[in-house]
Amino acid sequence: MSQNGIDFLRDQHRTVETLLDAVSSASPTERGAKFDELRELLAVHETAEELILRPLTRAAIDNGNEIADARFAEENEAKQVLADLEKLDASTGEFLTKFESFAIDVRKHAQNEETYEFAQVEESQDEAALGKLGTALAAAEKAAPTHPHPSAKTTTANLVLGPFASIVDRVRDAIKQAS
Template sequence: MVPSDTAGQRPESNDVVALLKKQHEEIRVLLDEVLAHTGEERKHSFRLLVHLLAVHETAEEEIVHPYARQAVDGGEPLVADRLKEEEAAKRALKRLEGLDPDAPEFVEEFTALRQSVLAHAGAEEKYEFARLSEEGDPARLQLLAKAVRAAEAVAPTRPHPGTQSAAKNLLLGPAAAVADRTRDAVRHVLRAG
């Protein structure tokens, strides 16, 4: 099946794997920007990074990981490993949010987080995304890309440690109505596909 263009979307965003890899690139850039800046610029870059990570991980947890569990041979343990990595990153981000971005301990903890996020993205691309591309249904991967974009529109602005689903993330952060909108948006896209 040849991916079809979705109105207003770049062709590479019509496949969930390509869309998530593009987000990984954006995350890599922001990781570098945080360390390259100081003061208000560092705070701004860090806020952008935290938001993008929250959006990205929420979309994965709600949409991509559940599909990988059932579509990929050995998907359950594969996803379990990624969720452990994501949980560790959420805890690190929570600690970092309480630190002065110009403090030496922020730089030290952020550098460690950067390494773990890069390792996590690499593992996702090598183990989960590659397998989804090989074993997943191309039409389903297109549908999941639409669902990821819908989830991103209402995702939380920061991740919450101790949660492994978008619903829990959203309930702990913004109002419960946002969680309902996210679920509704995802379900609508998945039903329509």
């Protein structure tokens, strides 16, 4: 049986927190590699949540639309900051200052998801449905873009942009690793 989808997402939140700390504490020369690892996880994690979890939130829980809209707004802000951070030299103080503010927002967003969304979704679904959620989230992450795309401000835009952006992102990542 597949992992409970909410547990899958909570586990990723713990990994994100570890990576946030790793970026903050890395030496200037190591910070870029740690940030790349974090950026990729955030990009695929948030895409999967937008495409798989948010529709379930809207359909399965009271005030689901309000909860999903609030999380989506937080994610759109984070995508923009993440894209801005990508343009900066990770070894600089400017990057670190902007990153520290971003890290606070990411932690708050994760807490909001776990408090206002995950608990209610988990309560509304049986074990089999939560297993299917886990399978769907894992599948969505395999096809998700690996960089933030702030221009994709809706789930529909992510559905249209996602496959192309994923290919472009993976080629860009391969070129960066090769150089």
